Amino acid sequence: MSDIPDSDRGGLGGSSPRANTAPARLAVRKTYKLYIGGAFPRSESGRSYVVTDHKGGFLANAALASRKDARDAVVAARKAFAGWSAATPYNRGQVLYRVAELLEGRRAQFIAEVRAAEGLGARQAEAVVDAAIDRWVWYAGWADKIAQVRGAANPVAGPFFNFSLPEPTGVVAVLAPEASSLLGFVSVVAPAVVTGNTVVALASERGPLPAVSLSEVLATSDVPGGVINVLTGRAAEVAPWLASHMDVNAIDLTGAPDELADDLAVAAAENLKRVLRPRAEDWTQPPGLKRMLTYLETKTVWHPAGT
């Protein structure tokens, strides 16, 4: 027993036991797995890694995703794309709003997880969780509006009806921000799915647990399996495989380690992925349209008007 370092003891909501003591009631700890294709598998590599709180205390063993997990996640996302992109925008909005409802229902749980992951005080953590829920609601409301803001009937010089429509680009890989384990995660994932894309997201390496709990919310809402896939693990290991993957259409490099970002962007150029370069972001600010537009293609159609 004494060989186990203090950092590996305790877990969420508990502290290292002192000698000759034991709690009256033992908590049933959660296992944190990957979320792929609507299911919760462990990593195919069988590996996990220790997730600690901001003080170094043991929180959990999270799955350590391998390149094969990333590959499987992309397959799942591609499979889900046809159905999700063909759903009515109204339906997508309804589904995303339902996610917000379930997040709200689990508010206390997420506050605890964010506190543990980021070392925030109670008030701060509440503000972060509320902001994450409201961020999700904000994006849900875009589902049936982005086409009106981004689309247009174009007044071409000729007897033609011409219109431009935004369409989802496909499978989007997202490297979630390191520091903002929930609000940042929501802010990079929601804009991709509300526009009809499907997502493979790599959670914050240091603070993955809120993202895994969010997966549980996704699994119990009406989000079809494969629309959002969540991997946990090391960015240096997984990101290059997503950046170079030829069946991924876009990549958000926000959470990429600084020393890797350039290499990832270069790798992404091989199939001309749409790339979001990392930059400093204040997640509490209104997001604007940039992320949604990055994941939307524009299709312009001509048709003559004549008898």
Next chain:
Amino acid sequence: MPKFEYAPAPESRAIAQIRESYGLFINGEFTPSKDGGAFKTISPATEEVLAEVAEASPADVDRAVAAARQAYDNIWSKMAAQERGKYLFRIARIIQERSRELAVLESLDNGKPIRESRDVDIPLVAAHFFYHAGWADKLEYAGYGPAPRPLGVAGQVIPWNFPLLMLAWKIAPALACGNTVVLKPAETTPLTALTFAGICQQADLPPGVVNIVTGAGETGRALVSHPGINKVAFTGSTEVGKEIARACATDPRKKLTLELGGKAANIVFEDAPVDQAVEGIVNGIFFNQGHVCCAGSRLLVQESVYDEVLASLRRRLTTLRLGDPLDKNTDVGAINSAAQLAKIRELSEIGEAEGAQRWSPPCELPVKGFWFPPTVFTGVSQAHRIAREEIFGPVLSVLTFRTPAEAVEKANNTPFGLSAGVWTDKGSRILWMASRLRAGVVWANTFNKFDPTSPFGGYKESGYGREGGRHGLEAYLDV
């Protein structure tokens, strides 16, 4: 005796718990009218009294406007936009939760078939609140500048043909844009509006943001002419719309939008997908018993296919089921009121007198209630009154045309301009026709399709302003 006789399939009334009497909904609570005035609302299918409803006097309208003004000044205009949106999301959700109750209530009070209230009206109501909830905190993207402001207090008067849906078309965008409202439902169909008031309470909507004043013409006049409102929105007859336009003409502070009558042409070309075109014709004029401003009440059929289209249409009409609105198999329900029935009868008699040929499929009309069989007039020309005046009932006038240009001319040859239908397999012809039809809504190879994202409104005497979509927000913003 038909081989396959559909047994009665009644929807249960029990779920719509109608109170004996309803007060006005002012400042978040139900309150009797100041002078105790009240009227009854009946079921047009059976003529039974459903409930007694308070009648708002001008003093009550005063109270309601004052409540709306207070709520606007102190709460609603100061609230963060995202929070406003979340109230609307709540309302949308509650409507979905109570959808069956609302559908039954609507059919009882209005006379429309339960299948329509259940499958068309109520889902659209929820969708309108859902759509507009999402605009509340995105107005800077709507194309009206970086920070468009609301107008203040809106006075809204709605008709009886789609009671709760017309309420949704008015209240959802008004609230999303930051206004507060005083709304008067039609006097023959107040019940779903009053139930909506209860939904506002369930959603914890701040008192005064939504106020419902029930009453008839006098209440409506008091509301639209009230000096304390910034915006007037009216859906109803062109006649009353003009009255309101005259009144508002001398008050530049009041923004006005009007959704009035129509006499839409439903144009069927020789290459139309015939079976779907016939469905579109039937839907166009017999959906909601023809109580639809955008009804396809003039069938313009290309002369070369006249015989087959009419034969197909007559055959199709024999399968329409008219009867108890609460029976799930009913296609055609009751006419909303004795007054409306009288109007329909009068114009139909005029049609016959003018020389058009009148035909209806064999139809058993119930003894009690207000009923009119689906009716088709052939041999109609543009000069006939039944081709020019809105009947607002299940009466179709059939005219012919030879060329696309002639179809456009005839379709546009009316003071109205709300909607039009075009049936053809040829894409370019659809677009050519659409660009020339003077109508606010053109349906091609479909009809009577509505969506909260899709702007709806008329040209010419069908009114001005649009409801729905990005364009519909303009009516409730100071732009």
Next chain:
Amino acid sequence: MSAPVAAPVGTGSSLREFLHGLPGVDQVGAEARAAMLASRSIKTTAKQWALDMAISMIDLTTLEGQDTPGKVRALCAKARRPDPADPTAPQVAAVCVYPDLAHLAAAEVKGTGIHVASVATAFPSGRTSLPVKLADAEFAIEAGADEVDMVIDRGAFLAGNYQLVYDEIAAVRQVCGEKAHLKVILETGELVTLDNVRRASWLAMLAGADFIKTSTGKVSPAATLPVTLVMLEAVRDFRVTHGRQVGVKPAGGIRTAKDAVRYLVLVNETAGEDWLDPDWFRFGASSLLNDLLMQRTKLATGRYSGPDYFTLD
């Protein structure tokens, strides 16, 4: 009943012009109409009538590579007495088998009034020479089949070779003569568009089909309400222009009593009640029968039933 032998339309190009000149089908509108009719609420006495009528319209089917004489015998026993506990349940319209088991089926249902339908013409793919297809049909009829369910050449149809498709149907019709009724399987799942379904329906009727049938059941999607709607419109219109009534058989994918009742509503409000008869409308199905019997039992007893109370075959 016998059908007149097909009257030829003329040369290949006028057949093509005719088929391409038929009015189009708007898919969205057709699907909306089918969905509206599917929302009809059929209760109590109407439901009772519909369930019994549906049972009497079933072509009880087994078309598996692993069919044995034992399997066919069991099928025929079920056809004669669908509900072991209730002799008032109607018998089915026909049994449907492969040609080499048709003689067995014929023997088993002899004297009951139940028809013997056999698939033929290299069912289900139809990919072989015409002489082989005709021999297949002859063999089935000689074995005792009084109904032949043939497949059209979908490849020829999709390649625009309508005349070939027409000629094959007409040839099989000749083989059937007075001895058997001809059902023509369009395989609508492979034709895909409703425009094609309309054209194939007319082509088959012009060539002499007694019935037009949606599917082999081996391809998904099989029968659907919108496809059947278009076929019902076609037979309705054909009777008006050519004076001959043709039947319709949706087959494959119809598993529940609720589905079957929806089809009857479709028939009732599209082609009309002349088609509400086993002589003019059939269901190609196997597991549907038990669900119909279960619903029938529930109406009679007031209790929901379970699979243990109905035979597998």
